[in-house]
Amino acid sequence: MDARDVNLTLDFCLRVGELLLSSGAGAADVAASMRSLSRHLGLRNAEIDVTYINLSMQYQPDPEEMPVLVTRQVQIRAIDYDHLTQVDHLIRDVIRGALDLKEARAELARIVSGGHGRPRWAVTLGVAAMAAAVAVQLGGGVLVSLLASVSAVGIDRLQLGLMRRRLPIFYQQVAGAGLASLLALGAAASPVDIDVSSSITANIVVLLAGIGFMGALQDALTGFHITASARLMEALMSTAGIIAGVSGGLALASAVGVTIPPITPGATDVQGTSLSVAGAAIAAGAFAYASYAPRRIIAPIALIAAVAMGIFLALPTDLGRALGVGVAAFFVGLVSYSVSGRLRVPPLVVVVSAVVPLLPGLSIYRGLTLLSEGTGPDTSDGLLAMFTAASIAVALSSGVFLGEYVAQPLKRPARKLEARLAGPRLVGPVRTPRTRKRGRKARSEPA
Incomplete structure (x- = not known):
């Protein structure tokens, strides 16, 4: 990925995390959702730090390259469970592969700028x-x-x-x-x-x-x-x-x-x-x-x-x-x-x-x-x-x-992907897609 795509991906993940955290989601759910998004958008092993007022992500593709660090301050918002639900669906669509980065950023902008669903x-x-x-x-x-x-x-x-x-x-x-x-x-x-x-x-x-x-x-x-x-x-x-x-x-x-x-x-x-x-x-x-x-x-x-x-x-x-x-x-x-x-x-x-x-x-x-x-x-x-x-x-x-x-025990694939998560998910997908696992299994089989 070039520097522009890396920055856009980090910015998208931070904006999603900001909305989740300001809507009352736990820091573990926010970090796990951001990590899942970054992995499926091509940034593996991104470092994520979540506090109550700040979010930060750092990505270093190679030890010999300079790391890219992006931070975002969490703005206080009124609780809007409709926006939270739409962002939760957005996360699942990205992880499922239904949306690429450009489409996901456009959808997030539509959700945030759309206003509340009730007068x-x-x-x-x-x-x-x-x-x-x-x-x-x-x-x-x-x-x-x-x-x-x-x-x-x-x-x-x-x-x-x-x-x-x-x-x-x-x-x-x-x-x-x-x-x-x-x-x-x-x-x-x-x-x-x-x-x-x-x-x-x-x-x-x-x-x-x-x-x-x-x-x-x-x-x-x-x-x-x-x-x-x-x-x-x-x-x-x-x-x-x-x-x-x-x-x-x-x-x-x-x-x-x-x-x-x-x-x-x-x-x-x-x-x-x-x-x-x-x-x-x-x-x-x-x-x-x-x-x-x-x-x-x-x-x-x-x-x-x-x-x-x-x-x-x-x-x-x-x-x-x-x-x-x-x-x-x-x-x-x-x-x-x-x-x-x-x-x-x-x-x-x-x-x-x-x-x-x-x-x-x-x-x-x-x-x-x-x-x-x-x-x-x-x-x-x-x-x-x-x-x-x-x-x-x-x-x-x-x-x-x-x-x-x-009711919601953690599955092994989710534990491997979301190492810092230590509890049940209240926001975000519980399981990760199995398409990659099936692909690796198919490639390992003899022709």
Whole structure:
């Protein structure tokens, strides 16, 4: 290959890796996909380095020649699972030999420049439906669901404006959580009898849904510790913003004499298991819709989330919330590989959306309300609730990946080609084509 083709190939691989990483894919999946692309486009043994904000590839065809090093900074993008799905198909087409480098670069440019597949107002409606469904899942009635959906619309539009002004994510989360708390405070001060605690909790789940706990744990499990640390720090800062916003609202409520009671785990089953399961299904499907997931996968995601919630509610409460959530997440990881393969979407789209109803919004809100009441037993219970929230987040991620390990064992050809990969694939092809292997076998046979 001449220098021009080498540079174009490296640039194409880096652009694909940038889109995958910014969409929430694990660093191992990004590196493996880039390595597969470079090999099938003629660059064997290219060195790849993935961090949270930078990608680099180095290619040296011969020890006596100067190496070619290309780097690219990862730009922060809004999650778009439709773009992620199209890029995943592009990777498979290149590896299958259906596209050459020029065609692949043109297709990637079309995907990136094509814009989102849904209007922005439709995404806002999806976020509102998600908040209302979580409120139903928590046992809220019509008024609670309405308040949660109105708060979610306000949060979405507020954060969109702050993001356009390039305000850091921490302040976006503070503003969103603070707005939800203020609206709940106004509702609690009104003569209308409404459980504002469920509304706040539902909006905490909405704010938690976009945080990359899944990618952080995957990077930690697969040996990309620098990227895992960066993603974990970003997730902690985002969660800290939610805590700060809700705490400010609770403090203001105490100052003006408005009582906002804590919500207990037992309150989630007030309206029965059937409503909780239905709320979980709608919440997961609405999040997938708001994240621009292809329409064909939304109903399966809702079904998987409903079954997972049913599993969680069916387990004895003596086991603890973290263990119950882990078992439900294991089911999600176990079935997501087969479902995503049949519907031709990356498993990442399924697992991230299906675990949304299991996010620890309830534990976070309960811990904050108990901590706001002062010292004594309430403080200990509040700290325990916050620790439970952290345990649930870990149980969610680890349960999903354990299910993926069971459902998607690595095959030997993939292990040889993708040496650094140490876990299940959530993005990119699992197996490599066998055409070259068959060709070598045919050439070795006597004429």
